[in-house]
Amino acid sequence: MIRRINVFLILTSILMLVGVYMLKFSIEGTAAERTALQGFISEQEGQLSLLQADWAVLNQPAYIEPIVRRHQAELAIEQVRQEQFGAFEALPMRPAKPDTSALDALFEAIDNGIDPIDAILELEGID
Amino acid sequence: MAVIGDDFAPTISLDGGRKARGNLTQARIRWMILALVIGFALVGGRLVQLGFVETDQRIEGQARDVITATRPPILDRNGLEMAVDIRVPSLYAEPRRIVDIEEAVQKLRTVLPDIDENWLRNRLTGDRGFVWLKRELTPAIQDQVMRLGIPGVDFITESKRFYPAMNEAAHILGSTNVDNQGIAGIERHMDSESVALLQELGLARGNALTPVDLSVDMRVQHVMHDQLTDAMARYQAIAAAGVMVDIYTGEVIAMASLPDFNPNEPASALVKDTFNRITSGIFEPGSIFKTITIAGALDAGAVKITDDFDARYGIRFGRFTISDFHGKHRILSLPEVYKYSSNIGTIRVMQALGKENFRAFLSRMGFDKRVEFELPEMRLPTVPKDFSDVGAATASFGHGLSVSPLHMVTAYAALVNGGNYVPPTLYKRDIAEAEQHYTRVVQPQTSDLMRYLMRINAIEPGGSGSQMNKLALGYRVGGKTGTAEKVVDGRYSSSKVTNFFASAFPLDNPRYAMVILVDEPQKENPQSGTTAGWNAGQVTGRIIQRVAPMLGVAPDFSEILDHQLTPSVLR
Numbered sequence: 145m146i147r148r149i150n151v152f153l154i155l156t157s158i159l160m161l162v163g164v165y166m167l168k169f170s171i172e173g174t175a176a177e178r179t180a181l182q183g184f185i186s187e188q189e190g191q192l193s194l195l196q197a198d199w200a201v202l203n204q205p206a207y208i209e210p211i212v213r214r215h216q217a218e219l220a221i222e223q224v225r226q227e228q229f230g231a232f233e234a235l236p237m238r239p240a241k242p243d244t245s246a247l248d249a250l251f252e253a254i255d256n257g258i259d260p261i262d263a264i265l266e267l268e269g270i271d
Numbered sequence: 272m273a274v275i276g277d278d279f280a281p282t283i284s285l286d287g288g289r290k291a292r293g294n295l296t297q298a299r300i301r302w303m304i305l306a307l308v309i310g311f312a313l314v315g316g317r318l319v320q321l322g323f324v325e326t327d328q329r330i331e332g333q334a335r336d337v338i339t340a341t342r343p344p345i346l347d348r349n350g351l352e353m354a355v356d357i358r359v360p361s362l363y364a365e366p367r368r369i370v371d372i373e374e375a376v377q378k379l380r381t382v383l384p385d386i387d388e389n390w391l392r393n394r395l396t397g398d399r400g401f402v403w404l405k406r407e408l409t410p411a412i413q414d415q416v417m418r419l420g421i422p423g424v425d426f427i428t429e430s431k432r433f434y435p436a437m438n439e440a441a442h443i444l445g446s447t448n449v450d451n452q453g454i455a456g457i458e459r460h461m462d463s464e465s466v467a468l469l470q471e472l473g474l475a476r477g478n479a480l481t482p483v484d485l486s487v488d489m490r491v492q493h494v495m496h497d498q499l500t501d502a503m504a505r506y507q508a509i510a511a512a513g514v515m516v517d518i519y520t521g522e523v524i525a526m527a528s529l530p531d532f533n534p535n536e537p538a539s540a541l542v543k544d545t546f547n548r549i550t551s552g553i554f555e556p557g558s559i560f561k562t563i564t565i566a567g568a569l570d571a572g573a574v575k576i577t578d579d580f581d582a583r584y585g586i587r588f589g590r591f592t593i594s595d596f597h598g599k600h601r602i603l604s605l606p607e608v609y610k611y612s613s614n615i616g617t618i619r620v621m622q623a624l625g626k627e628n629f630r631a632f633l634s635r636m637g638f639d640k641r642v643e644f645e646l647p648e649m650r651l652p653t654v655p656k657d658f659s660d661v662g663a664a665t666a667s668f669g670h671g672l673s674v675s676p677l678h679m680v681t682a683y684a685a686l687v688n689g690g691n692y693v694p695p696t697l698y699k700r701d702i703a704e705a706e707q708h709y710t711r712v713v714q715p716q717t718s719d720l721m722r723y724l725m726r727i728n729a730i731e732p733g734g735s736g737s738q739m740n741k742l743a744l745g746y747r748v749g750g751k752t753g754t755a756e757k758v759v760d761g762r763y764s765s766s767k768v769t770n771f772f773a774s775a776f777p778l779d780n781p782r783y784a785m786v787i788l789v790d791e792p793q794k795e796n797p798q799s800g801t802t803a804g805w806n807a808g809q810v811t812g813r814i815i816q817r818v819a820p821m822l823g824v825a826p827d828f829s830e831i832l833d834h835q836l837t838p839s840v841l842r
């Protein structure tokens with residue numbers, strides 16, 4: 145009886161030993177994987193920090209203004225003047241009722257083959 | 272153990288002749304137990320020993336953690352990055368692992384030719400475990416060095432501070448040294464506050480730090496820097512500086528001082544004359560100080576807005592006679608004294624207040640001490656403790672005392688915001704928070720009168736602020752010029768002047784106060800002059816014209832707004 149127990153225990157301990165070593169090696173593998181991943185992450189973080197710095201540079205007014213100045217003539221842009229600002233209060237009120245006679249005149253003109261918009265476009269030289 | 276115990280239990284139940292054999296077994300078991308105990312004791316002892324071993328993580332006397340320590344990003348009030356951390360490789364060597372020193376030296380010098388050969392050879396010779404070779408390199412150089420394949424030479428990733436705005440906010444941000452510690456500006460202040468502690472505790476690792484929000488608006492900062500650069504060239508000035516604050520919260524919206532430096536190259540900050548003129552420059556403020564004198568007299572009730580002052584003749588103090596720059600030689604009303612910047616009139620206003628009261632008012636406005644502010648670069652103002660008669664007279668128009676432009680902008684903010692002195696700050700702060708710092712310095716009625724005076728100086732013909740107003744039409748700006756003559760060889764020189772323009776806008780409902788300084792300007796063209804209206808005033812106008820829409824101030828040309836500023840007694 146005791147011998148059997150002993151054999152059983154010895155076998156178990158051998159199995160446990162094998163198990164422990166297998167666990168040890170697998171953990172070492174995982175640890176190596178983890179180190180590699182950490183290295184990868186920190187490398188990526190490093191690249192990210194560079195990209196963020198790039199982005200911050202590109203967003204600086206000091207970076208954008210020279211570009212705007214370079215294209216000022218080509219794009220016909222100018223610094224905004226005070227007179228160009230408007231306010232909702234400055235808009236005229238909506239007319240109390242639609243100007244029906246003017247509309248009628250417009251439709252009649254179109255029926256007669258005269259398009260006032262076309263005339264304006266021609267006057268402005270736009271096709 | 273269990274196996275032995277099982278064996279053992281039946282043995283002791285034996286008796287008689289088997290006893291001898293039993294004793295032998297017992298002895299064997301004791302030896303076994305002893306051996307096991309010793310074995311476990313050895314293992315335990317080794318564990319304890321290992322527990323006491325401290326692995327050396329230090330690199331040349333510094334903890335490895337400190338080198339990779341990060342600083343929180345600094346953002347402007349709209350969330351734009353003003354300072355960020357980037358990861359950069361730094362080259363180090365382990366001399367004890369280097370096989371062929373001569374080969375290593377020659378190879379390294381192919382990639383890094385600016386390293387001195389002898390220095391490098393000395394550095395690599397020896398038995399040390401770690402030496403820096405060159406810190407904060409670029410990834411491209413890292414690649415090239417790696418390709419050389421020298422044993423015992425490797426890289427470590429460090430954090431480096433980077434300022435994407437380059438020079439623009441240099442004096443606000445300051446800079447950091449190679450070990451990532453703040454050495455100037457807000458960086459230094461952050462260290463004294465919290466970051467140093469965080470780094471010491473080991474918490475400032477990785478990118479998880481909460482960003483620091485500054486009160487600065489980078490758009491406004493850019494415009495101010497741009498216009499000051501323009502002013503330096505346009506007026507051939509030796510220096511130019513400006514600061515704008517929110518008058519209710521004390522937040523600094525923009526602050527620039529030229530010549531400046533590039534915080535990405537901290538060595539450029541050591542060049543002469545790059546100091547921050549707003550906080551650590553003290554100047555005789557000149558006529559912008561008249562606003563303070565008049566506010567003090569009006570607040571104490573010593574003069575009224577309707578009073579007249581005799582400015583026909585200069586005022587004599589013993590041998591000296593103080594007269595006006597462009598004298599009108601007639602009796603001036605108080606608004607005219609301000610508008611024509613009459614020295615005589617201002618002295619009479621000060622005399623009505625009394626020189627002791629005037630001195631006390633200066634203390635109340637904070638001109639005795641340093642302004643409470645985050646930047647470490649500050650200088651004490653020099654204001655005499657007691658005024659003589661002539662001292663008080665010159666002080667009333669801003670001579671014989673020196674204060675920083677930051678003092679002036681804080682005082683102007685207090686005079687137009689309803690009379691509350693609020694110390695300026697570089698951190699974001701809302702009005703409720705700022706109100707806890709309020710100190711009442713003048714009555715709200717006085718504040719209303721000061722708004723009126725500043726505005727008429729800009730809109731009425733002959734006012735010294737009219738140059739400025741031409742450029743910033745519609746934004747209801749008002750302000751005061753100051754042309755302070757510099758002392759050259761012990762005498763005031765009329766050719767070398769420091770010019771100021773202190774202003775506030777929009778005056779019907781003021782939000783911002785600004786002080787612009789132009790040092791030793793020349794005439795822009797033969798038709799112009801060197802007084803402050805021509806340079807500091809125009810710079811103010813150009814800045815406001817560009818920044819007002821950004822700050823949500825819409826132009827309004829209706830004259831009713833200006834009429835409403837006029838006090839009822841003058842209508």
